[in-house]
Amino acid sequence: MVTTVAFDADQTLLDTRRAIEAATLELCAQVARQYPGSPALEVADLHADAVAAWEAMPERDVRTVRSIALARSLGRVGLGHAHGELSEYYFAARQRLTHPYADAVSALSQLGERFVLGYATNGNSRAELCGLAGRFAFELYAHERGLAPKPAPEFYAAVLAAAGVVTGPEQVVYVGDSWSHDVVPARAAGLRTVWVNRGGSTVPDPGVADAVVVSLADLPAAVRSLAA
Structure with a gap:
């Protein structure tokens, strides 16, 4: 029974796929507003870094893998120092948009x-x-x-x-x-x-x-x- x-x-x-796409766009817009002098954060790079992180760490928890991927993307545009605040911004947006x-x-x-x-x-x-x-x-x-x-x-x-x-x-x-x-x-x-x-x-x-x-x-x- x-x-x-x-x-x-x-x-x-x-x-969640749609939420991730929307949260990624929000993060790029936030970076442009908050750090107007830095290179643009590109959606394609965020996606590529996420795919690479998942392939390298398939058994890790979702938040850790995404955080590591974001660190790579932010480091590429010289914003590694802002990883903490910007990753929290992304995660909050992702939950809100799901x-x-x-x-x-x-x-x-x-x-x-x-x-x-x-x-x-x-x-x-x-x-x-x-x-x-x-x-x-x-x-x-x-x-x-x-x-x-x-x-x-x-x-x-x-x-x-x-x-x-x-x-x-x-x-x-x-x-x-x-x-x-x-x-x-x-x-x-x-x-x-x-x-x-x-x-x-x-x-x-x-x-x-x-x-x-x-x-x-x-x-x-x-x-x-x-x-x-």
Whole structure:
């Protein structure tokens, strides 16, 4: 019997890609205002530095990787000394500009009438800062209190523990947009899985996900079907 639905955050419930783009533009504008004599901070350089940092440190927490990338970008334009204040400006903007997808709140409301809801993410998008305060019975953030990030089995063990599973991991449905970080490892840990495939990509391995949806509007029906 399904009792709990746990969610990935970034690009599943939250449109973080758009928020990152907007926060990056805000940071560039802030640098131009605050340091008019320095070379312009370029969006392309910020993006390239972020990609390089992620490739070099895939297991580090999101905030640390982004901070290191920002340090590289700011150092390139002679603003390494302002890294602290400008990185805080960026992170504040990123949280402020992160919003749920249009289909997220209704899906959560419907599912919350019947199931326990959880929020379990590798990212640093705080539910209470991104328009989802009070929606979840539990929240788990990788790297906090030593929690290993996805796709580590320990992450999914923590989800099961937070959900208070008593009969078996199939009580929990994990919903996420990443096939490799959300679907495959959750399935290996015994959870039921729903892949949020907004782009309509080909399913890599049919049968691994218990359900595939292109919109969270379709999620309540998919979960009810799994719970039947």
